[in-house]
Amino acid sequence: MATPGDQPVASWLSTQRLSAVLAKEFIQMRRDRVTFAMMLGVPLMQLILFGYAINNDPRGLPAALVDNSRDHYSRAVVAAMETSGYYRFVEIAATAAAAEDLLARGGVAFVVTIPSDFGKRVDRNQHPQLLVEADASDPAASSNAIGALNNIVTRALARQRSSHVVPDSSELEIVVHRRYNPEGISQYNIVPGLLGVILQMTMVMMTSMALTRESERGTMENLLAMPATPTEIMLGKILPYLVVGAVQVVVVLGAARLLFSVPFLGSLTLLLTGVLIFVLSLVMLGYAISTVARTQMQAMQLTFFFFLPSLLLSGFMFPYRGMPAWAQVLGEFFPLTHFLRVIRALMLKGSHWHTIHGEMWVLVAFVIAFTGLALVRFRNTLD
Amino acid sequence: MSAIDVKGLTKCYGGKPVVDRVSLRVDEGEIVGFLGPNGSGKTTTIRMICGLLTPDAGSGTVLGHDVIRDSLRIKTQVGYMTQRFSFYEDLTIAENLTFVARLYRLHPVASEVDRTLNALGLAPRRDQLAGTLSGGWKQRLALAACIMHAPKLLLLDEPTAGVDPKARRDFWDEIHHLAADGLTVLVSTHYMDEAERCHRIGYISNGKMIATGTVDQVVRDSGLSTFVVRGQNLERIAESLAKLPGIEQVAPFGNSLHVVGTDQTALNKAMASLEAESGIRVSPGETSLEDVFIKFMSASNNKNSVVENQSPKDTGNRNGNTGGPARG
Numbered sequence: 121m122a123t124p125g126d127q128p129v130a131s132w133l134s135t136q137r138l139s140a141v142l143a144k145e146f147i148q149m150r151r152d153r154v155t156f157a158m159m160l161g162v163p164l165m166q167l168i169l170f171g172y173a174i175n176n177d178p179r180g181l182p183a184a185l186v187d188n189s190r191d192h193y194s195r196a197v198v199a200a201m202e203t204s205g206y207y208r209f210v211e212i213a214a215t216a217a218a219a220e221d222l223l224a225r226g227g228v229a230f231v232v233t234i235p236s237d238f239g240k241r242v243d244r245n246q247h248p249q250l251l252v253e254a255d256a257s258d259p260a261a262s263s264n265a266i267g268a269l270n271n272i273v274t275r276a277l278a279r280q281r282s283s284h285v286v287p288d289s290s291e292l293e294i295v296v297h298r299r300y301n302p303e304g305i306s307q308y309n310i311v312p313g314l315l316g317v318i319l320q321m322t323m324v325m326m327t328s329m330a331l332t333r334e335s336e337r338g339t340m341e342n343l344l345a346m347p348a349t350p351t352e353i354m355l356g357k358i359l360p361y362l363v364v365g366a367v368q369v370v371v372v373l374g375a376a377r378l379l380f381s382v383p384f385l386g387s388l389t390l391l392l393t394g395v396l397i398f399v400l401s402l403v404m405l406g407y408a409i410s411t412v413a414r415t416q417m418q419a420m421q422l423t424f425f426f427f428l429p430s431l432l433l434s435g436f437m438f439p440y441r442g443m444p445a446w447a448q449v450l451g452e453f454f455p456l457t458h459f460l461r462v463i464r465a466l467m468l469k470g471s472h473w474h475t476i477h478g479e480m481w482v483l484v485a486f487v488i489a490f491t492g493l494a495l496v497r498f499r500n501t502l503d
Numbered sequence: 504m505s506a507i508d509v510k511g512l513t514k515c516y517g518g519k520p521v522v523d524r525v526s527l528r529v530d531e532g533e534i535v536g537f538l539g540p541n542g543s544g545k546t547t548t549i550r551m552i553c554g555l556l557t558p559d560a561g562s563g564t565v566l567g568h569d570v571i572r573d574s575l576r577i578k579t580q581v582g583y584m585t586q587r588f589s590f591y592e593d594l595t596i597a598e599n600l601t602f603v604a605r606l607y608r609l610h611p612v613a614s615e616v617d618r619t620l621n622a623l624g625l626a627p628r629r630d631q632l633a634g635t636l637s638g639g640w641k642q643r644l645a646l647a648a649c650i651m652h653a654p655k656l657l658l659l660d661e662p663t664a665g666v667d668p669k670a671r672r673d674f675w676d677e678i679h680h681l682a683a684d685g686l687t688v689l690v691s692t693h694y695m696d697e698a699e700r701c702h703r704i705g706y707i708s709n710g711k712m713i714a715t716g717t718v719d720q721v722v723r724d725s726g727l728s729t730f731v732v733r734g735q736n737l738e739r740i741a742e743s744l745a746k747l748p749g750i751e752q753v754a755p756f757g758n759s760l761h762v763v764g765t766d767q768t769a770l771n772k773a774m775a776s777l778e779a780e781s782g783i784r785v786s787p788g789e790t791s792l793e794d795v796f797i798k799f800m801s802a803s804n805n806k807n808s809v810v811e812n813q814s815p816k817d818t819g820n821r822n823g824n825t826g827g828p829a830r831g
């Protein structure tokens with residue numbers, strides 16, 4: 121038998137055979153539109169998104185002011201802090217208790233307290249004091265702002281005093297309280313967050329294959345021909361992953377305690393409730409993805425399409441408060457964002473139900489929305 | 504009450520009807536064969552009947568339930584065997600059957616599974632992964648799974664493709680046995696001998712049901728006559744015969760030729776002149792179902808410019824070498 125193209129069959133590289141494989145791969149790549157779109161659109165989108173959103177020198181951090189002095193010095197200090205760009209006072213007439221609550225809730229990153237004798241001490245060069253309480257549950261977020269503080273306030277006071285012709289010899293003392301994580305140990309922030317990230321990774325990825333695996337292997341036709349309702353199929357496919365999630369929770373929380381000595385101040389029941397709702401929202405999201413995707417490959421891509429921004433915009437890798445407002449709004453659409461707030465509040469701040477219930481309800485809303493989407497998208501036929 | 508009574512079922516893909524106003528009635532306890540060339544719409548029709556596809560038009564009842572609205576009720580009483588193996592390859596035979604038994608809420612699960620395993624001779628392989636079964640054994644597993652819940656209606660889509668003759672015989676004996684107890688069967692097949700084992704057949708072509716009835720009726724209605732030619736040099740004779748008017752099919756069967764045509768007088772004339780040659784014997788023969796189907800296929804090919812993919816699947820006949828459709 122003659123071989124086509126006069127090439128020896130045994131040659132290790134035949135251009136003809138190579139081009140056959142190449143051509144086939146290109147055709148298949150072109151047919152899979154979703155993959156194609158992902159390859160072109162996603163990198164661009166993510167570059168723009170993250171290039172603008174991520175900021176390692178977070179500015180405009182929300183702060184509350186407890187001003188017991190109320191004179192031109194305190195006004196000057198506040199004005200200078202705002203001008204520096206690091207601080208944005210969202211509450212300027214807070215009582216100490218209200219400010220404390222805001223800090224616990226995560227509404228502000230700083231509480232700046234100006235003592236009543238502040239102005240007197242400045243005038244008399246008696247070591248004026250300024251108290252700054254920082255939410256150090258995310259040490260990276262507040263460190264630059266705190267670092268710059270001494271400079272900002274000293275200059276502001278110097279300007280004030282020069283108009284009063286007072287000699288410039290006083291020593292300003294800024295008392296910084298790093299709340300919730302006094303030593304600024306970054307593991308305290310990262311390890312609880314990791315629980316959320318690990319759960320999200322496995323839960324969404326696994327459940328996103330739930331239906332696509334059936335249709336790709338051809339078993340969907342049989343499954344649909346038998347009397348199983350959409351709800352039964354859905355529950356049957358997601359409940360096993362709740363068990364997987366439970367195991368992960370035990371492992372990660374145990375390791376957080378044993379290896380990293382992460383404090384655990386809040387209620388365990390609340391934490392487990394939060395984890396359960398979070399995991400439910402994740403498996404429902406994964407299942408919703410599997411009703412949309414046509415192949416396992418697409419399901420995987422959609423999962424990553426979701427995964428990366430949630431990692432970057434949720435406050436896990438970069439301080440949430442340091443992102444521009446539009447990125448923060450975007451961040452609100454990821455269950456991880458809300459879960460991070462819940463778990464950090466519970467583990468590091470020892471928060472109670474009344475401070476975190478808002479975030480919990482948002483997570484519940486995610487569960488309902490994803491379930492609705494999945495049930496609407498689920499096709500009971502092969503059409 | 505008929506088990507299947509559907510009218511005007513239509514399904515379009517890309518604007519083209521692949522099933523075109525198909526009506527079908529199957530009485531209880533009847534075995535109906537569903538035949539037609541590849542891509543003619545058999546699988547699509549069966550899927551609409553069991554609620555897996557929503558018809559674009561048409562209505563009817565299956566086991567007394569509305570075929571459009573009551574699909575969950577239909578599903579509990581129908582056994583559907585897919586053309587392509589669609590059980591879980593990473594589960595064993597027994598695990599697959601257990602899954603099915605639970606979906607149909609059979610009680611007690613374990614003994615139902617054992618009974619089915621024994622009935623279909625699957626017991627020795629109960630712990631083998633379905634993915635490692637040979638083709639024929641996969642078919643048996645699929646059949647076992649779809650009769651386990653004692654359905655009232657079986658929809659079988661080419662259930663015996665790739666199954667050995669003995670297993671095929673057993674399978675059909677089992678089907679007749681079940682039908683005697685009142686089970687209704689709609690079975691698609693490309694095998695002529697299987698068509699002949701059905702009470703009635705329906706022939707679909709290009710999405711249209713073009714013939715229904717018993718095998719004898721379908722053969723008679725086709726208006727075909729057949730002669731058997733024996734003698735020397737049959738290949739040469741076949742070639743020249745195929746060109747003659749009135750002769751639609753010439754097919755070699757071992758040492759003889761089957762000559763088929765619709766036009767009785769033209770056929771008789773051609774045979775008379777052939778008989779005059781020395782060493783040739785012509786005798787009237789019986790028109791087979793296969794001859795009828797080949798006529799249907801070439802007729803639909805001539806009518807529509809659509810190129811149907813008629814790769815000559817083994818028709819399961821004695822010789823299986825009828826080749827493609829003979830030109831008329």
Ligand SMILES: Nc1ncnc2c1ncn2[C@@H]1O[C@H](COP(=O)(O)OP(=O)(O)OP(=O)(O)O)[C@@H](O)[C@H]1O
Nearest residue numbers: 516517521539540541542543544545546547548586
């Ligand atoms: N999902 C689909 N999208 C587009 N066309 C389809 C789809 N499913 C089936 N078809 C077309 O519908 C026609 C009928 O297909 P069907 O599978 O019903 O044929 P069949 O009679 O079962 O053939 P076979 O004997 O080869 O099994 C074919 O032309 C096929 O290409």
Ligand SMILES: [Mg+2]
Nearest residue numbers: 545546586660
């Ligand atoms: Mg088919």
